[in-house]
Amino acid sequence: MTAFGPNAPLFYDRPLDLVRGEGCWVWDAEGTRYLDCYNNVPHVGHCHPRVTQALCAQAGRINVSTRYLHEAILDYSERLLATFPVALDRAVFVCTGTEANELALRIARTQSGHSGVIVSDFSYHGNSSGLAEITTGLPHPEPFSASARAVALPDPSRWDGSSEEMVRHHLALVDTAIGSLQEAGYGVAAVLFDTAFSTEGLLDVPPAYVQGVADRVREAGGFFIADEVQAGFGRMGDAMWGFEGLGIVPDLATLGKPMGNGHPIGAVVTRAGLVDQFTKDALYFNTFGGNPVSAAVGLAVLDALGEDRLVERAHETGQYLQQRLSDLSSRFSCIADVRGRGLFAAVEIIDSKTLPDPVACRAIVNAMRDRHVLISRIGPADNILKIRPPMPFGMDEVDLFIDALEATLAGLDGAAR
Ligand SMILES: Cc1ncc(COP(=O)(O)O)c(C=O)c1O
Structure with a gap:
């Protein structure tokens, strides 16, 4: 285990061992399927x-x-x-x-x-x-x-x-x-x-x-x-x-x-x-x-x-993603801002004093992983959810992602208005 150099800081408190991918989906070694809302390298879809x-x-x-x-x-x-x-x-x-x-x-x-x-x-x-x-x-x-x-x-x-x-x-x-x-x-x-x-x-x-x-x-x-x-x-x-x-x-x-x-x-x-x-x-x-x-x-x-008309689709899906995220932001006080275009979205997480909340942000990313949805974090204060899926991500995947995020935010202490 120690032979592998420090070039790969792992995502998540419980790191994932991914063994297969297709489109916007990946599977771990136990056969559990995850919705990939993060990876931009498999741009046209995993294993196209x-x-x-x-x-x-x-x-x-x-x-x-x-x-x-x-x-x-x-x-x-x-x-x-x-x-x-x-x-x-x-x-x-x-x-x-x-x-x-x-x-x-x-x-x-x-x-x-x-x-x-x-x-x-x-x-x-x-x-x-x-x-x-x-x-x-x-x-x-x-x-x-x-x-x-x-x-x-x-x-x-x-x-x-x-x-x-x-x-x-x-x-x-x-x-x-x-x-x-x-x-x-x-x-x-x-x-x-x-x-x-x-x-x-x-x-x-x-x-x-x-x-x-x-x-x-x-x-x-x-x-x-x-x-x-x-x-x-x-x-x-x-x-x-x-x-x-x-x-x-x-x-x-x-x-x-x-x-x-x-x-x-x-x-x-x-x-x-x-x-x-x-x-x-x-x-x-x-x-x-x-x-x-x-x-x-x-x-x-x-x-x-x-x-696959992926650029046009990214535009259409991205508009729907922004609309659904904005809707969530009006219902959860921990969301300070939603921004982005196409299939790249950012959701800024703050605490009850409206300060950047990197702890909650990290908890959300890990809780989403437990709900089998992959996202990450960015920003100088490490308090911004980063959503950047493979380009075949469509409206149905937006709905699955939003459902998981809504349930996760509702589970955060004091987050719901
Ligand atoms: C904006 C930007 N430029 C350049 C790079 C470096 O790319 P690579 O890791 O392929 O060398 C990255 C990597 O994350 C990046 O985000």
Whole structure:
């Protein structure tokens, strides 16, 4: 038991041993079935037959490193790029979201000639030392990088004045961050934002703010990197990519998790002008990124998304989910706020003094597990329920989830109004 390193902090007080999955359902070793309202990696559904068949078929033909020609990666690049604005016309393949963000930062730094990076406070972008140093979202032993600045995000649920004032106030913080990076001699290479602002608590950040940040960073000679690891591939229901809902076209977009439905594939999507110059300056070689099996899997995920109408369905189901959660919030005083779009929802839990209640939040997550429904928690105060199911999640699954949550909340001491 002790031979396995500490790379897997487990969910739940009673961790789960899952042995099988299908669509939005998973089964444990005892044969108990759980409704999966949490996992975004099996994006088009656990063990989607189209994806597993594509994976097995290609693995049975050939899989090699990316130093050889292979048609599937060309087909996949074209199909993937067709989902992006025309300005973004190059894809570079990697294996994880971490690698994608590392590569995007490398490109941004070398092409801007600057090293400074702006991130949002309490964001998370990956597990390398370079990303840990610019992360305030999860604990890490590395000191926060001298060449990074973490800015507070505008959060409408915590702002009393007008939206315009809130945006103005928070853009002034970005101006200060840019000024301080320039004064310290780092300049600004990039801003790196998760376009769902998920680790931050799935905040409802106004597009005007994000557009203002993009303008300021570009004015300073830097690039906008949209981290689509959480929001991408239609999760938010209104579009394929999170940046579309924010009204911007990034200079670089980074993809991961849902891209391979569990197979490790990621990408940086950017402009030819940026990556072609980078390729002249650096030999970038990624042994596994975009290998034939990964390309076949990536194509099958795009096929499944289209054939099963999963993005449109995420929009419809997401509206119903928000409506049912709002209804619950009017009946349970422990719910301070409900937010989200598509198949990504956040429910903020507070105590009787209206303070964040991480203890109750944790109890709810564990009680839901005992009712055979899987969810998790996010946010700086660890008091936000995180609901982010596989994309085939439909109206019936919303009803099952809401029934379980309602019964759980009713069972919490003093929670019911
Ligand atoms: C927004 C975001 N970016 C990047 C990553 C890193 O992805 P990976 O764990 O595949 O390296 C994560 C992981 O949770 C993430 O949430």
